[in-house]
Amino acid sequence: QQQVKQSPQSLIVQKGGISIINCAYENTAFDYFPWYQQFPGKGPALLIAIRPDVSEKKEGRFTISFNKSAKQFSLHIMDSQPGDSATYFCAPVGNQFYFGTGTSLTVIP
Amino acid sequence: GAVVSQHPSWVICKSGTSVKIECRSLDFQATTMFWYRQFPKQSLMLMATSNEGSKATYEQGVEKDKFLINHASLTLSTLTVTSAHPEDSSFYICSARLREGLSNEQFFGPGTRLTVL
Numbered sequence: 001q002q003q004v005k006q007s008p009q010s011l012i013v014q015k016g017g018i019s020i021i022n023c024a025y026e027n028t029a030f031d032y033f034p035w036y037q038q039f040p041g042k043g044p045a046l047l048i049a050i051r052p053d054v055s056e057k058k059e060g061r062f063t064i065s066f067n068k069s070a071k072q073f074s075l076h077i078m079d080s081q082p083g084d085s086a087t088y089f090c091a092p093v094g095n096q097f098y099f100g101t102g103t104s105l106t107v108i109p
Numbered sequence: 110g111a112v113v114s115q116h117p118s119w120v121i122c123k124s125g126t127s128v129k130i131e132c133r134s135l136d137f138q139a140t141t142m143f144w145y146r147q148f149p150k151q152s153l154m155l156m157a158t159s160n161e162g163s164k165a166t167y168e169q170g171v172e173k174d175k176f177l178i179n180h181a182s183l184t185l186s187t188l189t190v191t192s193a194h195p196e197d198s199s200f201y202i203c204s205a206r207l208r209e210g211l212s213n214e215q216f217f218g219p220g221t222r223l224t225v226l
Contacts, residue, residue, distance in 0.1 A: 034214070043115075043202045043217035044153070089152060097143070097215065099153045 003027055006090055006100030013107050019077040021103045023090030026071065030092040033066060035075045038087045038102075047088070048075070080107045111137045113205050115218035122193055123226055130188045130221045132203030138183035139205035143215065144176075147200045159186045193225045 005024045013019045021035075034049035050057045050064040050073065057064045063076040073092075077084055085107050090100040112135040122128050132142055140161050145153040157167045157178050165178035175197075177189040190197055200222055204215040 032214075036217075041200075041220070041222070043113075043204075043220045045217065046214060049214070097155065099155075102150075102152045104150075 003098040004090060004092060004100045006103060008103060009101065010104040011106070013080045013105065015080060015082060015107055015109050017080050017107075019075075019080045019084065019105055019107070021075045021088050021090075021105070022072060023074065023092070023100050024070075024072045025092050025098070027092070027094055027098070028071070029094040030098075032093040033064065033073045034091055034093070035062075035064065036089045036091055038089065044089060077105075080105075082107045082109050111205070111207050111214075111216040113139075113203065113216045113218040115201075115203055115221050117221060118219060119222040119224075121224045121226065124194055125192055127189055127191045128193055128223060130190075130201055130203075130223075132186045132188070132205070132218050134184045134205040134216075137205070137207060139186075139207070140183060141206040142180060142186040143204045143206070144178060144186075144188050145202045145204070147202060147220075149200075153202060156188075190223065193223070195225045198223055198225045 007022050035047045036044035037047045038044040048059050048062045050066050061078045066073045088103045114133045116131045142159040144156045147153050155168050156171045157165045159165045159178050159180040161180045161183050167173045180186040200220050202220045204217045206215045
């Protein structure tokens with residue numbers, strides 16, 4: 001059973017635009033909702049995370065929106081930059097970690 | 110922030126040999142470490158969960174006799190790929206779980222690229 005569905009698989013955005021990546025989950029026991037950023041040949045790094053008691057969290061250009069009833073959370077990257085080009089994973093946490101399939105983001109200068 | 114290191118960062122070995130990969134938490138104690146493998150353009154696949162002082166818990170389909178995991182201390186876990194074959198070539202990543210109050214973060218190492226000839 002697929003616990004986490006991430007979309008889109010790939011995304012191309014103009015510099016300065018908004019990048020939006022979505023994650024849908026099935027397990028209502030998840031209690032921590034992070035997004036990870038991974039550059040080629042490197043390990044993932046925590047970008048931003050949210051707990052289910054809030055609906056939105058913003059850190060600089062990065063925002064998580066959380067919809068508990070819909071069992072979805074999304075990552076918004078404002079003013080996207082070429083340096084944001086990477087693969088992004090959602091990885092909700094309960095007793096285990098479940099990684100999304102990843103989204104390859106390319107920001108065109 | 111919490112730092113996790115891996116050694117080596119890359120290794121090339123001959124088929125049939127064994128390779129050991131180390132994962133260290135540098136500035137915190139990790140009671141739980143995780144080992145993942147990642148194929149090109151794919152997501153991370155959890156291989157096993159490693160708890161200090163006890164046997165690792167392997168995910169379904171992962172051969173525990175082939176991928177030996179030892180978590181000897183609160184800062185070190187090792188993964189040994191025994192009798193490696195070309196199909197074991199992959200990017201291996203470890204992570205350590207940080208539990209402080211309500212925090213539930215895991216911090217990832219930089220990964221180890223294994224190529225089996």
